[in-house]
Amino acid sequence: MNIEQLYRQVIMDHYKYPQNKGVVSDPSYLTIHLNNPSCGDEMTVQVKVDHNQITDIKHQGTGCSICCSSASVMSVTLKGKSIDEANAIIREFYEMIKGYPFNKDILVGDAIVYQGVSQFPARIKCATLAWKAVEQGINKIKEDNKNG
DSSP states (O other): OOHHHHHHHHHHHHHHSOSSBSOOOOTTSEEEEEEETTTTEEEEEEEEEETTEEEEEEEEEESOHHHHHHHHHHHHHHTTOBHHHHHHHHHHHHHHHTTOOOOTTTSOGGGGGGGGGGGOGGGHHHHHHHHHHHHHHHHHHHHHHHHO
8 A cells, every 4th residue: 555545545534434523512612614615615613722722622514525534633633732732733734735845743643644635726725624713713712812
């Protein structure tokens, strides 16, 4: 099995058996809903932060395998991280997705399987939709903490 087949397998595993899928009715979670009108992907992400630590991430959405599996990978990758660590990981994920050099010490785990997406520009929005949602959420939390 070559590396591309392995990456494809990881993506399909997260698509068929997503981690942290399902949203909750709990006001302690910040809920962000984004969509990608160009291909019909829709994603709702919920993030719970306590003392600048992401304690939980949930996601629910519809879309292609890249979008939905990436939401699962994002939730596993960022859960348990501090807000600053999560922002650093998200930045490295975006660099990788765009085909730029990225820090493999920061971006670890299954997120690496989306490296090939840079060869398909139309798929970049699919792979980053859930990541953009959680980024918006944690930036809002940071802003609220600064002002509150």
